[in-house]
Amino acid sequence: MIVKxxxxxxxxxxxxxxxxxxNVLDQIExxxxxxxxxxxxxxxxxxxxxxxxxxxxxxxxxxxxGLASRxxxxxxxxxxxxxxxxxxxxxxxxxxxxxxxxxxxxxxFAEKEGLKSITLNCDAFSHETKQQVIDIAKKEGFVxxxxxxxxxxxxxxxxxxxxxxxxxxxPIGKVYSGKTIDAFTNEIKEVSAEPATEEEVxxxxxxxxxxxxxxxxxxxxxxxVLSKDCITVAYSYIGPEVSQAIYRTGTIGKAKEHxxxxxxxxxxxxxxxxxxxxxxxxxxxxxxxxxxxxxIPLYLSTLFKVMKEKGLHEGCIEQMYRLFSQRLYISADRxxxxxxxxxxxxxxxxxxxxxxDVQKEVSAIMPTVTSENSxxxxxxxxxxxxFLAANGFDVTGVDYEAEVDQFDKI
Numbered sequence: 001m002i003v004k005x006x007x008x009x010x011x012x013x014x015x016x017x018x019x020x021x022x023n024v025l026d027q028i029e030x031x032x033x034x035x036x037x038x039x040x041x042x043x044x045x046x047x048x049x050x051x052x053x054x055x056x057x058x059x060x061x062x063x064x065x066g067l068a069s070r071x072x073x074x075x076x077x078x079x080x081x082x083x084x085x086x087x088x089x090x091x092x093x094x095x096x097x098x099x100x101x102x103x104x105x106x107x108x109f110a111e112k113e114g115l116k117s118i119t120l121n122c123d124a125f126s127h128e129t130k131q132q133v134i135d136i137a138k139k140e141g142f143v144x145x146x147x148x149x150x151x152x153x154x155x156x157x158x159x160x161x162x163x164x165x166x167x168x169x170x171p172i173g174k175v176y177s178g179k180t181i182d183a184f185t186n187e188i189k190e191v192s193a194e195p196a197t198e199e200e201v202x203x204x205x206x207x208x209x210x211x212x213x214x215x216x217x218x219x220x221x222x223x224x225v226l227s228k229d230c231i232t233v234a235y236s237y238i239g240p241e242v243s244q245a246i247y248r249t250g251t252i253g254k255a256k257e258h259x260x261x262x263x264x265x266x267x268x269x270x271x272x273x274x275x276x277x278x279x280x281x282x283x284x285x286x287x288x289x290x291x292x293x294x295x296i297p298l299y300l301s302t303l304f305k306v307m308k309e310k311g312l313h314e315g316c317i318e319q320m321y322r323l324f325s326q327r328l329y330i331s332a333d334r335x336x337x338x339x340x341x342x343x344x345x346x347x348x349x350x351x352x353x354x355x356x357d358v359q360k361e362v363s364a365i366m367p368t369v370t371s372e373n374s375x376x377x378x379x380x381x382x383x384x385x386x387f388l389a390a391n392g393f394d395v396t397g398v399d400y401e402a403e404v405d406q407f408d409k410i
Contacts, residue, residue: 019392020101051332062099066150080116208255210262
């Protein structure tokens with residue numbers, strides 16, 4: 001079968017196995033090249049050097065920032081990794097999700113490099129999965145010195161009560177209206193979203209806040225599979241003023257506030273023993289989640305154009321490699337060179353995006369974009385590429401006219 005992208009309502013419904021494999025390989029090659037440069041320059045912590053992470057747990061390892069984090073750790077520092085994600089597996093005749101193919105590719109490339117890699121396809125919210133990770137750590141002799149929390153799920157079942165909660169993407173207090181763009185038709189549309197109920201806000205925090213992150217850290221610590229100087233980091237986003245109503249001051253923003261509150265609580269609880277907990281505020285990028293947020297496609301396609309013109313643009317792998325090499329692992333002695341944070345103890349790797357000159361230009365362009373001039377004013381081609389590449393399409397070096405014989409392998 002020749003596999004072409006099936007796009008509906010800003011969601012790609014299928015994946016290309018070979019495209020996913022090549023996308024993972026491209027990220028690995030980027031990290032290896034940058035690591036070689038780092039080694040020659042003598043800056044930061046070297047590959048398997050003193051202070052490098054030795055064993056990393058990535059929760060939400062299959063796509064976007066989670067996948068890029070795992071690649072950065074393994075191929076940038078020679079780290080053993082355990083990854084957890086919940087993906088639909090492929091069969092001989094039916095395709096799996098992009099994350100499932102990404103995980104297969106990562107494990108294959110890690111094995112080829114001689115790196116220990118264990119991937120679990122299961123519900124990260126459950127007690128059973130937490131125990132499974134603990135059992136693996138004890139069997140393998142792993143002590144995690146970095147735990148990355150990068151789970152983006154629309155639903156969560158409370159492991160104690162069995163109640164399923166659903167998150168919503170809504171404003172709070174009043175109706176939101178704004179422009180968005182269809183990256184495949186160039187059409188500008190006006191979109192509206194009704195305000196969330198109090199229950200919907202609470203449910204979104206329950207799914208996407210820090211409750212599960214804290215459960216993971218407590219369980220791992222109680223089982224003695226965390227190092228005393230372990231770092232744990234979760235990912236967040238702030239973004240520009242134009243998206244605040246639907247994002248940062250909306251239901252998702254409330255969940256992110258809870259995530260940041262959880263980081264402070266964990267840091268206070270475990271900091272005296274040497275463990276540190278952070279939230280990293282990352283750059284806005286095209287992910288399977290961000291593509292369906294109103295205003296975000298228009299904002300991101302404008303942002304990409306401005307940042308590319310200034311030589312500042314980064315994708316997931318560039319962001320995460322910079323997070324590791326210029327924030328988390330600057331030197332082997334964190335007491336002398338602590339992780340740089342803002343006044344609220346957040347790592348700001350969105351610094352390029354939020355530069356005054358970048359935001360000023362983006363804010364000037366966005367109101368002038370129409371369906372007719374969008375191709376000239378914003379980077380729709382770049383947005384479309386990133387959107388498709390996240391599902392294994394439009395990746396350089398892949399023959400998309402070749403038949404895919406089976407969907408249960410890469």
